[in-house]
Amino acid sequence: MRKFQVITLFPEMTTGVFNNSMMWKAQKDGIVELTTVNLREFGLGSRRQVDDTPYGGGDGMLLMVEPLWKAVEFAKSQDETAKVVLMSPRGQRWRQTKAQEEADDDRGVIFICGRYEGVDERILELVDEQWSIGDFVLTGGELAAMMMIDSIVRLIPGVLGGEKSAEIESFSDGETLEFPQYTRPEEFKGLRVPDVLLSGHHGNIARWRAEQSQMLTKKNTP
Incomplete structure (x- = not known):
């Protein structure tokens, strides 16, 4: 069973994603385990402090290294071989090919979700990789982590069901968009x-789909 753990100050944010659709099915079928680690539980003092002002001045607050370190150690105790990933604009750009690579990996993943102005740099001593969903900044890493988990889990064998369902999707080859698809009725408004899709000629259908994929990729991607 693959384990995905999300270290976060707001574990309730994951409820809607983890408890519905394919994420729910994958857990029900015993394929994956999706859990959260509440960073607040590792906070310091009676107030469970997890953030402080940055050395050198500047606006905002940083997540402190000590609570984060303890949270990662706890997550590691639940899955010793898991890789530790920090959600960060510095990270490598997330792509479908990366999602497939992670789906093929047997190790679990521990996601560190930053907040405020970021995290104390020293936590990188425990981080294996940094991942990013794009050149923009969110208020926290939770949304990015959930997107990545969704994109990985759906590619793990047994989750989607159909053996070929993920092979014809957009970016399954790293660059090409998927062709248009239709279902009943044959005519609507x-x-x-x-x-060609009604012809039953598999060769012509395959050619049409390939042409459409190339056209859409050229039109809609940089």
Whole structure:
């Protein structure tokens, strides 16, 4: 069973994602385990402090190294071989090929979700990789972590069900967008399904799909 742990100040944020659809099914079927680690439980003092002002001045607060360190150690005790990942704009850009790579990896993943102005740099001593969903900044790493977990879990064998369902998706080859798809009825408000898809000629259908994929990729990607 693959384990994904999310270290966060707001564990309730994951409830809607982890308890619905394919994420729920994957857990029910015993394929994955999705859990949160509440950073506040490792806070310092009677107030469970987890953040402080940065040395050198500046606005905002940083997550302190000691609570984060303890939270990572706890998560590691639950899954000793898991890799530790920090959600960060510095990280490598998330792509479908990376999601597939992680789906093929047997190790669990521990996600550190930053907040406020970020994290004390010293936590990087425990971090194996940094990942990013794009060149923009969120208020915390939870949304990014959930997106990545969703993109990984759905590619783990047995989650989606159909053996070929993930092979024809956008970016499954690293760059190409998926072709258009249609289902019943054949006509709706004057909009018709392309005749080639109704022809039953598998060769022509395959060629049409390949042409459409190339056209959409050229039009919609940089």
